[in-house]
Amino acid sequence: MSEPDPCFLSTDELLSSVVSEVVEIRVREHAVLRKLAELDRRGAAEELGYKDLPQVLRHAVRWDLKTARQWLANAHALSHEITPTGSRLEPDLPVTAAAVAEGTLSTDHISAVAEVMKKLPAEAEGPVVEFAQAHEPSAVRSFGKELAYRLYQDDPEPRDTEPAPPTNQHVMRWKGECLEIWAKLDKITGAKYEALLDPLAKPRPETLEEGPDLRTRSEREGDALAELVDLMLRADQLPEHGGEPVSLTLTMRYEDLVSQAGQAMLDNRERIPAAEARQLACNAGIIPLVLGERSQPMDIGRKARTFPAAIRRVLVARDQGCAFPGCERPPKHCDAHHVRFWSNGGETSVDNAVLLCRNHHRLIHHSEWEIRMVQGLPRFYPPGWLDPDRAARRNVLHGFEGTQPSANRTDRTGTLTPAWVLPQPRPHPALV
Structure with missing residues (x-):
């Protein structure tokens, strides 16, 4: 019925x-x-x-x-x-x-x-x-x-317990075009932070050209934090990600950078206008990583198992983070993985590599998920119990998806897609 x-x-x-x-x-x-x-x-x-x-x-x-x-x-x-x-x-x-x-x-x-x-x-x-x-x-x-x-309600009040030692906490959250930051630091770390920030947050001296400094205290401290970030990026010794010093990566077309048109994508997948990218590049100094050009060692064969910094830069430019379907992890949370396992004769090269976060790296090694390179780009094939047809899947969450690391690879407009890595010791000639 x-x-x-x-x-x-x-x-x-x-x-x-x-x-x-x-x-x-x-x-x-x-x-x-x-x-x-x-x-x-x-x-x-x-x-x-x-x-x-x-x-x-x-x-x-x-x-x-x-x-x-x-x-x-x-x-x-x-x-x-x-x-x-x-x-x-x-x-x-x-x-x-x-x-x-x-x-x-x-x-x-x-x-x-x-x-x-x-x-x-x-x-x-x-x-x-x-x-x-x-x-x-x-x-x-x-x-x-x-x-x-x-x-x-009639039970005796519990005794006060010993206070737990303070822990450092830090929270970052993007809201629109701004990154909001909240931090809670112990006394020693807080004192160090104040000592770093206070000299940079002082009001600017009054001048005839600019007049008095009209910024509020919070605005001065915000500008001081931005200056502190720039100072850290120019430091000689920085912590490492993936075997190379911390760096800021911008991905965009070379012609857009020169003509100040279009947009650039940061390594956290936030977009900024090309004009801002050009200014940032001029201030920090850059070296171009035109995919596959300038004699970058794209393939080092079987002589090394770990991926060198130059190959990892190309993987970051191509994959823009964990390549597993549906994963939003950025490049700094990812490992370079041999598509054909190194233990099975796989080479340490761009054409045999993909960025995977720790969770999906482990999944690929211990499950029936498979990765194959199709026209130089990673494609993922699920286990039979998940999809009997085992249809290919790809990650569509990352911007600039599918950039082939080859000197002959072009995008839909026929233009190579380079990535610039900041900071580096010398500027690109086109930006001088």
């Missing part, structure tokens, strides 16, 4: 139908949770070559990692455990498990109940689940908080 058209149902009938179908969905979700628990128990992730089961689910059902981890946590909270001797242990939340099996609780309810039960005794699970069967998950959290207060 076909499903009746919702247009011909009364409001009561529609609501009743929705409730009935949601209950069926929740029952099916309980079946999924049981299967997830069994997959994790038998070590399916290791069998498939993945780090853990959430990474498998990320590809199998296209869940975000946060969602996959939450489902797995719920699965463990509701599933029976089998000991090495074969004994069957009750789940952590047996009352919740029974309610979920009947379809009266959603996965969000499970998370809320599990959260509040961390602060409540086991015998409180019954009242919490009974409340959850009549209220939304946010109300369950409030109920659990109130219940905990009533249970423990």
Whole structure:
């Protein structure tokens, strides 16, 4: 019998139908949770070559990692455990498990109940689940908080614990065209930071041409931080990424740089106008990395396993970060990987290399994912269980995607796509 058209149902009938179908969905979700628990128990992730089961689910059902981890946590909270001797242990939340099996609780309810039960005794699970069967998950959290207060309000106040030693924290977040920075530093590091910043943040001396310095304190300190960054980039000794000193990479067409047209892309995939790129290049000094030209050692054969800095620069210009489909990791978080493993006779060359973040580097080495170079560009082929056709995939998240590192390779306009690496000791002649 076909499903009746919702247009011909009364409001009561529609609501009743929705409730009935949601209950069926929740029952099916309980079946999924049981299967997830069994997959994790038998070590399916290791069998498939993945780090853990959430990474498998990320590809199998296209869940975000946060969602996959939450489902797995719920699965463990509701599933029976089998000991090495074969004994069957009750789940952590047996009352919740029974309610979920009947379809009266959603996965969000499970998370809320599990959260509040961390602060409540086991015998409180019954009242919490009974409340959850009549209220939304946010109300369950409030109920659990109130219940905990009533249970423990007469307990003695806990003794003050020794304060934890301060830790340095730093947060960066792009908002529009600006990078917002928040930092929390210990006393010693904070004092060093102040000592570095204060001399650069002093008001400029008043002059006849410019008048007094009208910048606010926050503006002066912001400019001082920008100057400090420039000073660090010009320093003789810097920390390393991928075997070479920290550098800033801009990728754009050479003609655009000279004519101050178009855009350049930074190594964090933010775009800036070509005119700003030209000014930045003139101030810092650059050397062009025209892909494959200026006798860069693009291929060093079998004599070395590790990739030299020159080859890594070309990989950064070509891949713009982790090349695995869907990954947004920037180049500084990536390793250079031999497409044909070095241990199997693969050469250390651009045509046998790809940038991969640590997670996907491990995945390629331990799973059935394959990489092949197609017209000089990496293509990824998923395992048969994920895609029976094993159709080729590529990463479409990075800008300037698919730049071939060869002197004869051109883009759609017939123009070579070079990358300039900052800072370097001498400027490009075209910019002098």
